[in-house]
Amino acid sequence: MRSNELFTTINFVLSQFVDPFLQVLRYTGGLLLDQPLSARSKEEAETIAQTMVALITLYNDLACQDIPPALEDAHAEFFGGERGMFVRFLAWDPPQLQTEEDEPQSSVPTQIKTAIFELAESFTHRYPELLQASQSVESFVRALWALLGGGQRSGLAYDNLVSQSLRFLGTAIRSGSYRGIFESRDTISGLVEGVVVPNVTLRDHEVDQFEDDPLEYVRIDLSFASASAGSVSGGLTAEGTTRRQAAADVLRALISSGFEAD
DSSP, rough: OOOHHHHHHHHHHHHHHHHHHHHHHHHHHHHSSSSSSSSSOHHHHHHHHHHHHHHHHHHHHTTTSOOOHHHTTTTTHHHSSTTTHHHTTTTOOGGGGGGOTTSOOOHHHHHHHHHHHHHHHHHHHHHHHHHHHHTHHHHHHHHHHHHHGGGGGOSGGGHHHHHHHHHHHHHHHHSSTTTTHSSSSHHHHHIIIIIIITTTTTHHHHHHHHHHHHHHHHHHHHHHSSSOOOOOOOTOOOHHHHHHOOOOOOEEEEEEEIIIIO
């Protein structure tokens, strides 16, 4: 809960930590985006990329109560347009760090993208003025379409990325600040046909789960369906249902924002 004591602690942490944190974030991002990973071993490249996941998570943590002045001043550097660091990472997928689509464990580039969409969802909800000034949401929506449009990334390894990016999309629609992005019927049609429908489809492994233990499958599916949109039920690991729940929530967001007729 917000309190004077909490902000005294936050301000102390920021005074000691935020400047070196931003230096490490810039340095690590540069190693991954601006230098060829082929010159490094897979283990070294993976370690640097895992560091980036942690740094993006810390960025979100530092801004979860209020936006620190240092992060606000550097906002365009990380969120801005097509050249912001976080937007560039959404198109970053080096071949040596890719994994099989049907592996349950996400690749590190996919983890980076998931963390960025979580950060974008938080900022869309908390700091809409910042994102509007930098036109960040438009860039994130275009990146989301490039990642998911046409039913791409249907494998298990992408479940967390898909569900998180769709939660970001639902938040952006509900905010009401970006109606211009979604007002075109072609845009809505593309979202529904290219992103929502492919992600409510039952996949082969889900059919297998249902055939092996139908009662358990239905129990898990209902548990996720009864959870609030975007939340995760403790102890459940059927992430395909999270994907469908997030896709359904995009439809709810469109309807509640006045796009029902479209």
